[in-house]
Every structure is written in structure tokens, then in C-alpha cells.
Amino acid sequence: MKKKADITNHILVPKHEKLSEQAAIKLLEKYNISKKQLPIIFSKDPAIQHLEANPGDIIEITRKSPTTNISKFYRAVIDG
Numbered sequence: 001m002k003k004k005a006d007i008t009n010h011i012l013v014p015k016h017e018k019l020s021e022q023a024a025i026k027l028l029e030k031y032n033i034s035k036k037q038l039p040i041i042f043s044k045d046p047a048i049q050h051l052e053a054n055p056g057d058i059i060e061i062t063r064k065s066p067t068t069n070i071s072k073f074y075r076a077v078i079d080g
Contacts, residue, residue: 007046014063018051019074024058027074041075053077 007013019027028034041048041059048059057077065071 006050008050013047014061016047016051017060017062018048018053019058019060027058035076038074038076040078042080043077044080048077055079 008016024035035056035058038058043053043055051059053059055078059075059077061073061075063071063073
């Protein structure tokens with residue numbers, strides 16, 4: 001049986017966090033959008049396996065940026 005590799009600590013994988021329900025509502029209200037308007041990420045994506053994310057959850061991805069120091073991106077989890 002193959003052992004699965006943990007990619008979450010790899011230098012090229014940005015930080016992924018599941019937003020709480022209240023934080024997700026604030027985000028959607030702030031930008032006046034719905035979950036359907038967010039880019040998607042699959043629930044089986046290796047980067048979010050440790051988060052136990054379900055379809056409908058919102059994931060915050062924090063990346064390092066040379067121009068803004070830190071950039072945040074949001075993705076809606078779908079089944080797949």
C-alpha cells in the first residue's frame with residue numbers, strides 16, 4: 001500500500017484555510033457576490049484534504065507576492 005505524501009508543508013503550496021460560516025457571509029457581503037461567482041476548487045484537491053472541506057465551503061488561499069507582500073484568494077468547494 002502506498003503512503004500518501006503530505007504536500008501542505010511544501011514551499012510551493014500556499015496556505016489554505018476554510019472560512020467559518022460567519023467569515024464566509026462577511027466576505028460575500030463585502031464584495032456583493034454569491035458563492036456561484038467565486039472560482040472553484042474540488043473537494044478532492046490534495047491541498048485541502050487536511051481541512052475536511054465540504055461542497056459549499058469557502059477556502060481562503062494566502063500567497064506571498066513580490067508586489068503586495070501577501071495576496072488572498074477565495075475558492076468555493078465543489079464535489080469532485
